[in-house]
Amino acid sequence: MGRLTDHWAALNARYDATKTRPILSLFEVPDRAADFSAQTGDMLFDYSKTNIDTDIRDALMALVDAAGVAAKRDAMFSGEAINDTEGRAVLHTALRNLDGGPVLVDGQDVMPGVHATLERMRGFADQIRSSGVTDVVNIGIGGSDLGPAMAVQALSPYHDGPRCHFVSNVDGAHIADTLRELDAKTTLVIVASKTFTTIETMTNARTAKAWMAEHGGNPAAQFAALSTAEEKTRDFGIPADRVFGFEDWVGGRYSMWGPIGLSLMIAIGPKGFDAFLRGGQAMDRHFRAAAWSENLPVLLALVGIWHAQVCGYASRAVLPYDQRLTRLPDYFQQLEMESNGKGVQMDGSDVEVSSGPIVWGAAGTNGQHAFYQLIHQGTRVVPCEFMIAAEGHEADLAHHHQLLIANCLAQSEALMRGRSLEEARAKMAATGLTGDELERQARHRVFTGNRPSVTLAYPLLDPFVLGQIVALYEHRVFVEGVILGINSYDQWGVELGKELATSLQPVIDGQAGTEGKDGSTAALVDFIHRHQA
Numbered sequence: 001m002g003r004l005t006d007h008w009a010a011l012n013a014r015y016d017a018t019k020t021r022p023i024l025s026l027f028e029v030p031d032r033a034a035d036f037s038a039q040t041g042d043m044l045f046d047y048s049k050t051n052i053d054t055d056i057r058d059a060l061m062a063l064v065d066a067a068g069v070a071a072k073r074d075a076m077f078s079g080e081a082i083n084d085t086e087g088r089a090v091l092h093t094a095l096r097n098l099d100g101g102p103v104l105v106d107g108q109d110v111m112p113g114v115h116a117t118l119e120r121m122r123g124f125a126d127q128i129r130s131s132g133v134t135d136v137v138n139i140g141i142g143g144s145d146l147g148p149a150m151a152v153q154a155l156s157p158y159h160d161g162p163r164c165h166f167v168s169n170v171d172g173a174h175i176a177d178t179l180r181e182l183d184a185k186t187t188l189v190i191v192a193s194k195t196f197t198t199i200e201t202m203t204n205a206r207t208a209k210a211w212m213a214e215h216g217g218n219p220a221a222q223f224a225a226l227s228t229a230e231e232k233t234r235d236f237g238i239p240a241d242r243v244f245g246f247e248d249w250v251g252g253r254y255s256m257w258g259p260i261g262l263s264l265m266i267a268i269g270p271k272g273f274d275a276f277l278r279g280g281q282a283m284d285r286h287f288r289a290a291a292w293s294e295n296l297p298v299l300l301a302l303v304g305i306w307h308a309q310v311c312g313y314a315s316r317a318v319l320p321y322d323q324r325l326t327r328l329p330d331y332f333q334q335l336e337m338e339s340n341g342k343g344v345q346m347d348g349s350d351v352e353v354s355s356g357p358i359v360w361g362a363a364g365t366n367g368q369h370a371f372y373q374l375i376h377q378g379t380r381v382v383p384c385e386f387m388i389a390a391e392g393h394e395a396d397l398a399h400h401h402q403l404l405i406a407n408c409l410a411q412s413e414a415l416m417r418g419r420s421l422e423e424a425r426a427k428m429a430a431t432g433l434t435g436d437e438l439e440r441q442a443r444h445r446v447f448t449g450n451r452p453s454v455t456l457a458y459p460l461l462d463p464f465v466l467g468q469i470v471a472l473y474e475h476r477v478f479v480e481g482v483i484l485g486i487n488s489y490d491q492w493g494v495e496l497g498k499e500l501a502t503s504l505q506p507v508i509d510g511q512a513g514t515e516g517k518d519g520s521t522a523a524l525v526d527f528i529h530r531h532q533a
Contacts, residue, residue, distance in 0.1 A: 003066075003067075003485065004066055005352065007062060007066050008309075008310075008353060010062075011306070012310060014055060014056050015310050018051055018056070019311070021051060022450055023049060023051050024416055024417055024450075033046065035048075036048035036057075038296055040282070040283070040468075041282065041468075042458060042459050043458045043465070043472075044456070044458070045296045045299060045300065047303050049416045049453050049455075050306070050307075050453070050454065052303065057293075057302070061293070063305070064302070067482050067485070069483070073288065073478070073482075076091075076093070076478065077284075077288065078104070079091055079103050082487075082489070083251075088249050089105050090251065090254075091103060091105065091110065091247075091250065092251065092254035092257055094110055094111065094249075095246075095255075095257035095277070096257045096277040096278070096280040096281045096284065097114070097281060098278060117244060117245070121244060121262055121270075124244075125161075129162070129266060129269065132186055133188045134162055134163065134182075134186040135163045135165060135186065135188070136163070136165065136188045136266055137164075137167060138165070138166050138167070138192060138262075138263040139190065139191050139192065140191075140193065141198060142253065142334065142338075143251070143254070143334065144198075144255070144260055145167075146253070146327070146334050147255065147260060147261070147470075148263045148264050150331040151256060151261070151264045152164045152166075153324055153325075154322075154325050154328065154466050155276075155462075156324055157324075158267075158268040158269075158272050158462070158463060159268055160268070160269065161266045161267045162266060165182075167208075168200070169200070170203055170204065175208065184211060184214075184216055185215075187212065187222060188224065189205070189219075189223050189224070190223075190226060190262060191225045191226070191227070191236075191238070192225075192226040192260055193205075193225075193226070193227055194246070195229055196229035196233055196236070199502075205236070220239070223236075223237070223238045224238065224243070225244070226259040226262060227243060228245040228247075228248075230245070246259050246260070253338055254489075256470070261273065272463045275463035275467070276466060276467040277467060279464035279466060279468040279469075279471070280467040280468070281467075281471075282464070282467075282468060282471075283296075283297070284471060284475075297472055297478070297479055298479055300454070300476040301475075301476045301478075301480045305480060309353045313380075313381050313382065313383055314358060315360060316357050316383045316384070317360060317367075317384045318332050318385050318387075319364055319367060319385060319387070320363055320364070320386075320387040321387060321404050321407065321408040322387065322388075323363055326363045328387075329360060329361035333359045333360060335474065336356055336357075337359055338491050339356070339477045339481060339491075340356035340477060340480055341493060342356070342487070342488075344486070345486055346486065346487055347485075351486060353484070355486065361385075364404070364407060365407050368407065375451070376414065377446075377447060377448070381451055382451070383453065383454075384451075384452075385453070386408055387455070387456045388404070388408045389401075389458055389459065389461050390405075390459050390460070391459060392404070392460075409455075411453075412455055414447065414449075415449065415451040415452070416450065417447075418447040419447040419449070420446065421442060421443065421446050424446050427442070427445060428442045428445070456469070504521075507525055508525065508528065
């Protein structure tokens with residue numbers, strides 16, 4: 001038997017006993033909303049619109065204890081090598097440990113190095129912000145792109161530095177469209193690649209370097225690197241004082257808190273970036289100190305476990321009601337699916353239950369006019385995670401924000417409440433319909449309801465709050481990973497495609513044949529070659 005088999009069995013039994021129960025009926029219990037919500041500072045997490053009751057919550061808490069989440073959490077923060085398939089510590093939290101104590105890795109305190117790098121970043125950011133640089137182009141992919149691109153957009157009200165652009169796709173259209181309108185003489189290019197070998201990033205970096213030289217810029221003075229490969233950055237022509245490295249205990253999708261966040265620091269300034277770090281640090285402290293029943297990362301993880309692993313819902317939608325958080329679902333998609341999209345436990349055995357769900361979403365209210373139809377009336381249940389600020393930044397457009405809030409809260413209520421056939425019949429009868437046509441039209445207007453959602457609410461989206469949100473979801477992924485028994489910090493699943501792409505490039509270039517390739521790949525290569533003339 002697996003290590004948590006009895007706990008999964010108890011949860012499955014509880015699900016079978018309650019799966020047809022209306023969520024709305026749970027609000028007959030006084031103080032349901034207060035009992036099934038938690039708060040840290042001014043951030044509120046409401047999970048009352050789920051079918052989780054006290055017994056289910058107790059069973060989920062028992063799962064947390066049985067999985068050893070507390071011990072694993074402490075091991076992570078103390079610098080132990082919890083990424084044991086790669087033999088590494090997991091210490092992105094150290095990057096935001098602004099005024100905490102020492103953090104030891106192999107007996108050495110890493111904090112002096114963290115603070116030294118952060119101080120170098122501050123100095124460089126101030127230099128760029130006070131110079132004639134008008135535009136910054138960050139070239140990276142995955143964690144070296146999604147995080148800073150998301151955060152720069154999210155914090156645009158605080159953006160008082162050069163314009164920031166992000167290039168990730170090796171498709172030449174991305175780099176060409178980005179550079180076309182820029183002045184090479186006033187552009188800084190940041191190349192973000194830990195190893196300085198990522199093929200997409202380095203291809204784009206070489207193209208940007210050639211563009212800058214051709215259009216009157218000076219690559220030796222206008223490039224910076226976020227990398228630990230000092231020899232490679234030097235060979236590329238980037239001076240050492242423009243290279244910012246980070247340790248192997250910082251995973252790519254967790255790296256925005258350090259040098260990978262340089263573009264964000266340049267955009268909003270060192271003080272704004274420090275506020276972002278302090279938001280993450282505040283969530284770290286909450287995660288380490290709060291009881292499970294009040295612990296936002298744990299509660300968010302347990303809601304996810306209940307929906308994905310127990311109820312069997314295959315996806316979850318992240319729905320920020322904030323236009324500036326348009327990239328947040330993409331960012332969380334990588335965070336969750338690259339971290340917990342695994343089928344093997346730490347000991348090499350198969351995962352006992354289904355692993356990470358499909359994560360997707362879009363900003364409200366746009367999504368309401370795209371995919372909410374499926375969420376409300378489709379045959380698949382999609383748990384939703386709403387986010388809303390009490391206030392927007394546009395004081396002169398406050399009525400817009402009031403409408404935004406109304407839409408956000410209405411959607412979660414509608415998902416839970418639904419509309420019965422009787423209600424739909426009454427609605428159609430009021431229009432004058434009768435008989436078979438009334439029945440037909442009424443059935444189209446039935447909403448099954450009983451669809452779960454959670455809501456994260458906060459006063460205003462500022463750098464501190466964004467730091468809280470990102471750290472909250474990082475720790476949620478950690479808790480889910482521990483419960484599933486997997487390593488959330490490697491990503492071997494991306495390696496095979498990379499290897500095959502490398503071997504295919506000579507075939508695509510016509511320097512090698514398709515011998516040994518499957519029939520489909522060979523036929524596609526032949527089609528490409530015939531149409532590349």
